[in-house]
Each structure stands twice: as structure tokens, then as C-alpha cells.
Amino acid sequence: MKILFITNMFPVEDYQSFGIHVKEQIESLKNVESDIFFINGRESKVNYFKSIRSIKHALKSKDYDLIHIHYAISGLFLLFFRPKVPVIITLHGGELFGMKGFINRFLQKNITLNILKYASKVIVLNDLTAELLKSHQNKLMKIPCGINANRFKQLAGPEETDTLKIGFPSSRSRIEKNWPLFTSIIEELKARFNIVVVEFDDMTRDEVAQNLNELDLLIMTSFSEGSPQIIKEAMGCNKPIVSTNVGDVSDLLQDVRNCFVVETFDKMDFIAPVEAILLLNKEDRVSNGRQKLMQMGIDEGSVAEKLSKMYESVI
CATH class of the missing domain: 3.40.50.2000 (Glycogen Phosphorylase B;)
Structure with a gap:
């Protein structure tokens, strides 16, 4: 199975923990051939618009079975053209509940709601998001990101001190x-x-x-x-x-x-x-x-x- 992952959340040189859970989730998938298209929105918001043409080219250059978008605004291209393969979108919360300025928050929420119309499935992380998206109920699946249980386990801590x-x-x-x-x-x-x-x-x-x-x-x-x-x-x-x-x-x-x-x-x-x-x-x-x-x-x-x-x- 060939999947194109499109995300604005992924570790970068100056922020190694940024989107690490997205990276780890992709790496945990078995029998998947994955390509990652990273949109560096922290560097410039213009990169979202630049990505539209680049993503279209990427889809033409390789046959993918589906597209998985992490963070809805990364799917801005869906408002300009429709790929021939199914699209899955994982919402990470900030799209709808982000602590941004009013204009940013209003724009992002409304763009997100429009982008979701073109998804085959929408993954939410909690019930509050699912409740807000009742109109997309037939598309919703609640799948919180998992953790590496081999890394995050109880170890002997230091001796008791005050x-x-x-x-x-x-x-x-x-x-x-x-x-x-x-x-x-x-x-x-x-x-x-x-x-x-x-x-x-x-x-x-x-x-x-x-x-x-x-x-x-x-x-x-x-x-x-x-x-x-x-x-x-x-x-x-x-x-x-x-x-x-x-x-x-x-x-x-x-x-x-x-x-x-x-x-x-x-x-x-x-x-x-x-x-x-x-x-x-x-x-x-x-x-x-x-x-x-x-x-x-x-x-x-x-x-x-x-x-x-x-x-x-x-x-």
C-alpha cells in the first residue's frame, strides 16, 4: 500500500519534538510504503499556498493508494483540486480549538470545515471534536495517537529525597x-x-x-x-x-x-x-x-x- 502523508507537523532542525507523534505513528505502520510531504507553516504561512502546486505534481509523479493528511489546514489543496484517491484527515485539535488571534482562529476553523467535505474519513482524537463535527458523523473515527510502550514504561527512579x-x-x-x-x-x-x-x-x-x-x-x-x-x-x-x-x-x-x-x-x-x-x-x-x-x-x-x-x- 502506497500512502502520501501530508502534514505541517513534523520534526525540524530547530524543533525536534515538533510533530514527533506524527512521525512515530507513520513509522509504526507495517506493510506501508510512505512518502511524506511536509509543509513548514512555522517558517511561512505562504508555504501552504506553495504546497498546492507541489502536491499536485507529487500525485502525478507516483501512483498512491490514498492520502493521509495530519492537521486539516495541510489539506488546503483540496479546495483547489480533487485527487483521484481517497483522502483521510486526522484533526489534532488546534484546527478547531487553537489559541490563536481571533482572525487566525476564525479563518482556520472555517477553512478546516470546508476541507473536511472532501475527506473519505476524518480521524478525531476526542469526543469534544466528534460532537462539534456531527454533520460529518458518517466519516468520523476516534483514534488517538498511540505511544511506544517499550520506551515509555516504569523504571526504577532515584532514591527518595526531600x-x-x-x-x-x-x-x-x-x-x-x-x-x-x-x-x-x-x-x-x-x-x-x-x-x-x-x-x-x-x-x-x-x-x-x-x-x-x-x-x-x-x-x-x-x-x-x-x-x-x-x-x-x-x-x-x-x-x-x-x-x-x-x-x-x-x-x-x-x-x-x-x-x-x-x-x-x-x-x-x-x-x-x-x-x-x-x-x-x-x-x-x-x-x-x-x-x-x-x-x-x-x-x-x-x-x-x-x-x-x-x-x-x-x-
Whole structure:
């Protein structure tokens, strides 16, 4: 099976973690001959328009069985010409819920809704997106991105000390990750706990796994998410998590020990669940997140199998 993957999310030299989950998902697919067409929208928005002609040429130069688009705006070409092969689009959340300026957000959402008309299947990562896209219900499939369960697993952590490591799941520069709320929570806790913050920014995949295993707790304060990989990776390592109710986090963490979902963006609503975890003995500061991930079939292999079956159903 020959697939052309078109995406604006893929690791680049100055941002190696950018779209790493897309890269890893593509690499996990078996019996697939894949070509990747990367649109560097971070470099220039003009690249989306430049891609229209280039994608048309790519489709003429090789016989593909289908096209899989990651992030809907990467499918801008669909508004200008229709390929002869089926098109699958994975929505990653930012298209419809992104923390952009009003004009950017309005334009992107409306362009996305128009692009979806030309898809054979639309993959969503959470129920909120599915609810918003009821008019496309016959096309929708919920398939969150999986994680590499061999890499993200529980390892022996360092010896217990009086220092507690709390993780922030991204770069503080990303507005949607809500660094100000995170820091306000940490400041509130520092009067009672000796805390070191680990910021998951500019790390290799092995460094992410190692640092997750050294955490006492991961706190996510995001305004919006699709299906956050760092939450699933922390679950794979059986780490406690406290998060805002974004994306599919409430589904992921339901009935997971030592994990809590906070319904507000008030720092005081985070304090009680965070303290409950930090006051545990180190050996008790764990979750059963990995078991939940496996039950949900969100390991990389299970997701690859679901995608392969979907591909076969449309060609």
C-alpha cells in the first residue's frame, strides 16, 4: 500500500519534538510504503499556498493508494483540486480549538470545515471534536495517537529525597499550555514543599522517558488539547497526573489511581489533589496508568492496526 502523508507537523532542525507523534505513528505502520510531504507553516504561512502546486505534481509523479493528511489546514489543496484517491484527515485539535488571534482562529476553523467535505474519513482524537463535527458523523473515527510502550514504561527512579520533581508538559512559550497557571500553583506549594520543576521542552525521546520516570507528579494546565501525548507517555510510566479537563484527558484518567482532572483554571482547585499526591510515600506515588492505556488500545501497535484496517476499508 502506497500512502502520501501530508502534514505541517513534523520534526525540524530547530524543533525536534515538533510533530514527533506524527512521525512515530507513520513509522509504526507495517506493510506501508510512505512518502511524506511536509509543509513548514512555522517558517511561512505562504508555504501552504506553495504546497498546492507541489502536491499536485507529487500525485502525478507516483501512483498512491490514498492520502493521509495530519492537521486539516495541510489539506488546503483540496479546495483547489480533487485527487483521484481517497483522502483521510486526522484533526489534532488546534484546527478547531487553537489559541490563536481571533482572525487566525476564525479563518482556520472555517477553512478546516470546508476541507473536511472532501475527506473519505476524518480521524478525531476526542469526543469534544466528534460532537462539534456531527454533520460529518458518517466519516468520523476516534483514534488517538498511540505511544511506544517499550520506551515509555516504569523504571526504577532515584532514591527518595526531600526534593519533589514536578513536570510541566511542554514549552512555557506555548500560550495554550498555560504556564502562568502552572507557576502560580508551584508558588503556592513552595511554602510547604521543596519543589524542582522539569520543563519538557527540547528533549530527545529518551530524555523525555527518563525525565518522566524521575517525576513525582506531572501537572497539565492547558487551555486546550487534542489527545496530549505527554499525558499518555506519563501514564505509560505509571506517573501521577493532575490536569485540566482538556481533550480526552478525562477519558484517559478515569479510574486511574493518583490521577485527577480539575474542572476549572483556579489554582486553588489544584492544590488539594496535588498535595494529596506529594504527601504520599515515594513508593506509593504511582498510578496504574499503563494498565489503562493497554485496556484502551492506545499503544503504538494497536493504533497502527486500527489505521491499517481503516486504510483497507477506503481503497
